Amino acid sequence: MRFTPTELTGPELDLQTEVREFLAAELPPGAHEPCLGMAADHDREFSAKMAARGWVGMALPSRWGGSDRTAVQRFIVVEEMLRWGAPVGHHWVADRQTGNVILKFGSDEQRERFLPPICRGELGFSIGMSEPDSGSDLASVSTRAERADDGWVVNGTKIWTSNAHMNDWFICLLRTAPMEDGNKHAGLSQFLIDLQSPGLEISPIPFLDGSHHFNEVTFHDVFVPDVNVVGQPGMGWHQNTTEMAYERGGPDRWLSPFSTVEQLLREAAGTPMEDAVSDLFGELAARWWGIRNLSLSVARLIDEGEAPSVESALVKEMGTRYEQEVVEKLVQLIDEEYSPESESLFERLLAQCVVTFPGNTIRGGTIEILRSVASKGLQGLPA
Amino acid sequence: MSVRIAPEPVVVDELITETAGRLFGELCTHEAVQAAEDSGGAPDIWEAFCETGFDLIAVPEEAGGSGGTLAEAIEVLRLVGYHSAPIPAAENGILGGWLLAQAGLERPDGLVTVVPPRAADGGWSGGETCSVSLNGDGTAVLSGEAHRVPWARSAETVVCVCEFDGTSTVVSVPASECTITPLPNMAGEPRDTVSFDGATGRAAPAPHGVDADALAQRGALSRVALMAGAIEKMCQLTVSYTNERVQFGRPVARFQAVQQHLVWAAQDAALVRMAAEVAAREATRGDAPFEIAAAKLVANQAAARATKACHQAHGAMGMTQEYPLHHFSRRLWSWRKEYGSDAHWSAVLGQMATGVGADGLYPLITSGTAALA
Numbered sequence: 209m210r211f212t213p214t215e216l217t218g219p220e221l222d223l224q225t226e227v228r229e230f231l232a233a234e235l236p237p238g239a240h241e242p243c244l245g246m247a248a249d250h251d252r253e254f255s256a257k258m259a260a261r262g263w264v265g266m267a268l269p270s271r272w273g274g275s276d277r278t279a280v281q282r283f284i285v286v287e288e289m290l291r292w293g294a295p296v297g298h299h300w301v302a303d304r305q306t307g308n309v310i311l312k313f314g315s316d317e318q319r320e321r322f323l324p325p326i327c328r329g330e331l332g333f334s335i336g337m338s339e340p341d342s343g344s345d346l347a348s349v350s351t352r353a354e355r356a357d358d359g360w361v362v363n364g365t366k367i368w369t370s371n372a373h374m375n376d377w378f379i380c381l382l383r384t385a386p387m388e389d390g391n392k393h394a395g396l397s398q399f400l401i402d403l404q405s406p407g408l409e410i411s412p413i414p415f416l417d418g419s420h421h422f423n424e425v426t427f428h429d430v431f432v433p434d435v436n437v438v439g440q441p442g443m444g445w446h447q448n449t450t451e452m453a454y455e456r457g458g459p460d461r462w463l464s465p466f467s468t469v470e471q472l473l474r475e476a477a478g479t480p481m482e483d484a485v486s487d488l489f490g491e492l493a494a495r496w497w498g499i500r501n502l503s504l505s506v507a508r509l510i511d512e513g514e515a516p517s518v519e520s521a522l523v524k525e526m527g528t529r530y531e532q533e534v535v536e537k538l539v540q541l542i543d544e545e546y547s548p549e550s551e552s553l554f555e556r557l558l559a560q561c562v563v564t565f566p567g568n569t570i571r572g573g574t575i576e577i578l579r580s581v582a583s584k585g586l587q588g589l590p591a
Numbered sequence: 592m593s594v595r596i597a598p599e600p601v602v603v604d605e606l607i608t609e610t611a612g613r614l615f616g617e618l619c620t621h622e623a624v625q626a627a628e629d630s631g632g633a634p635d636i637w638e639a640f641c642e643t644g645f646d647l648i649a650v651p652e653e654a655g656g657s658g659g660t661l662a663e664a665i666e667v668l669r670l671v672g673y674h675s676a677p678i679p680a681a682e683n684g685i686l687g688g689w690l691l692a693q694a695g696l697e698r699p700d701g702l703v704t705v706v707p708p709r710a711a712d713g714g715w716s717g718g719e720t721c722s723v724s725l726n727g728d729g730t731a732v733l734s735g736e737a738h739r740v741p742w743a744r745s746a747e748t749v750v751c752v753c754e755f756d757g758t759s760t761v762v763s764v765p766a767s768e769c770t771i772t773p774l775p776n777m778a779g780e781p782r783d784t785v786s787f788d789g790a791t792g793r794a795a796p797a798p799h800g801v802d803a804d805a806l807a808q809r810g811a812l813s814r815v816a817l818m819a820g821a822i823e824k825m826c827q828l829t830v831s832y833t834n835e836r837v838q839f840g841r842p843v844a845r846f847q848a849v850q851q852h853l854v855w856a857a858q859d860a861a862l863v864r865m866a867a868e869v870a871a872r873e874a875t876r877g878d879a880p881f882e883i884a885a886a887k888l889v890a891n892q893a894a895a896r897a898t899k900a901c902h903q904a905h906g907a908m909g910m911t912q913e914y915p916l917h918h919f920s921r922r923l924w925s926w927r928k929e930y931g932s933d934a935h936w937s938a939v940l941g942q943m944a945t946g947v948g949a950d951g952l953y954p955l956i957t958s959g960t961a962a963l964a
Binding site for chain 1: 593594595596597598830834844847850851853854857858861862864865866868869872881882884885886888889892934936937938939940941942943944945948949950952953955956957959
């Protein structure tokens with residue numbers, strides 16, 4: 209394990225300037241209600257504007273509608289969007305991981321069909337991994353796809369499916385062969401499923417504050433054509449593990465409370481600041497500087513052809529805990545009672561952080577699972 | 592053609608890492624480090640270190656140094672920390688050697704040490720218990736006591752920096768003119784009290800930018816480098832130990848509760864090494880007040896977490912003198928307090944962060960000191 213320091217090149221710095229100018233024009237600071245990191249609003253129009261700049265699916269090849277850009281260039285766009293609290297929700301999953309999975313494991317026909325509209329910011333994807341009886345022990349999934357003429361028939365239930373009620377497609381890990389003794393990773397396959405398919409039922413699971421992000425998705429004899437199987441049937445576990453590496457270690461794992469902190473500083477302008485509050489801004493800037501340097505070095509490693517899965521797991525485990533620590537420090541320091549209805553934007557954002565951030569160390573792999581992945585890597589064992 | 596220009600890369604010669612690593616690996620055994628603590632020094636290790644020229648790395652050749660960049664000197668200090676080498680590498684080279692070279696003062700033979708500035712005491716590095724008066728002929732007379740001066744008992748020369756009429760002045764005093772009372776830090780490294788009692792030394796004005804603040808930053812950077820090495824080694828010891836120690840029929844590293852300690856320590860090792868290397872890179876290019884302050888604060892906090900995690904994972908064995916963990920954990924507890932506490936650097940950083948305002952906060956995180964201009 210080695211995190212090599214890296215820094216942005218001239219053209220990369222230009223991209224950063226371009227993104228900042230775009231955001232300042234589209235979402236003037238103080239005049240929009242920032243989102244909290246990747247749990248961002250879905251705004252097809254905003255996604256289309258980003259796509260017009262070449263900033264959605266940007267690391268995908270131009271042959272398939274992408275911009276032939278690098279992981280570092282994507283990092284620059286993503287960090288600016290997230291720190292600004294931009295509404296990147298609609299294209300988020302497709303841009304971060306599904307596009308990569310289709311490029312890496314999909315057929316040319318699938319690439320032709322899915323990648324150009326992903327790069328236009330048109331397609332929203334949900335992820336179908338967890339089930340009522342399969343969470344951290346993901347290999348135990350039991351939603352089945354059974355062979356039929358020219359395709360598969362799916363039965364079972366996926367759960368905690370973010371935004372299935374708003375998205376277009378569903379990338380699912382399904383069991384295509386019975387679980388074998390001693391090799392539970394065999395017999396799993398990845399499918400692309402139209403969320404409008406007949407027999408597919410989407411029911412909300414209200415979030416603790418009553419908002420609607422999560423869903424339960426039930427399959428009643430849903431037909432999926434052969435052309436929607438990603439890669440080889442039976443190789444789903446390997447493909448899915450590769451996909452998870454794209455999920456980890458990026459700015460979405462450590463920037464979620466940034467817009468809240470920035471707003472506190474904005475609202476504090478012009479009034480004398482207590483030393484403890486000033487010191488906290490200093491501490492947070494230092495911690496973010498350190499974590500950002502680690503996270504950026506992971507992106508550079510990916511561009512150098514490495515697969516930094518241990519490094520990614522370490523950054524995600526640290527970054528998501530840090531997000532919670534930031535919120536706790538703010539709560540300790542602020543005298544006022546706050547709520548989602550507070551007059552101050554900072555207080556509204558903080559209230560939202562307090563209520564939603566316990567999920568940050570759970571989504572996309574709990575920190576307990578990440579520790580297991582990372583510590584095997586530290587000991588030189590296979591993950 | 593890009594509009595924004597990336598600075599030239601700062602490269603550290605791999606040979607430096609290899610040579611210093613090999614030297615310390617051979618000499619800084621558990622027993623040798625313990626013996627240095629018991630006797631208050633390791634002249635043999637220091638002598639071998641000087642033979643490589645690393646004692647004066649980053650001090651310009653025209654000032655009698657070995658040349659090389661600050662980033663290369665920081666890499667050597669990282670290895671000093673990694674091997675708990677019981678030598679005053681920072682004081683003699685990038686601190687003392689730098690001050691003398693900057694002020695154009697002659698470098699006497701033998702070890703040079705530096706009086707660390709106290710945050711609360713403004714321009715005078717000796718603290719408020721000392722005073723200094725300049726004579727017209729380039730000599731200065733010092734009185735009072737300076738505290739926690741590293742390796743003063745072995746030094747030939749004590750260097751400090753002070754301010755006269757707004758001009759920063761470097762003073763170099765023969766240790767033989769002073770009375771030195773040995774005191775240890777928590778790792779048994781010498782942090783002595785120096786009584787000047789009218790000691791006479793040479794004084795020379797320092798160029799703009801070489802003052803107590805600059806020394807405080809450079810000293811903090813030296814500690815971050817040492818801490819980066821120590822945390823990394825502590826972490827490696829912990830991974831090895833928890834893989835060898837068997838309880839309930841399996842290595843304790845197989846238990847999730849223990850894995851948590853390993854992961855947290857590894858994160859802190861990576862974080863502090865990154866902080867040290869980025870801060871060293873920026874300080875090699877020019878002023879880096881944000882990066883150095885951020886690096887020291889991050890290192891201080893990481894030292895607290897990582898020592899706790901590594902000790903917990905070691906159980907009772909880590910609490911013994913016979914097992915080497917303490918060479919690293921006790922140094923980290925000491926270095927954490929040297930050249931600026933958490934509170935000091937948080938306050939410095941807080942001024943910077945609130946100074947740039949809401950719209951400048953993220954640019955400060957991405958561009959560091961450059962965003963302060």
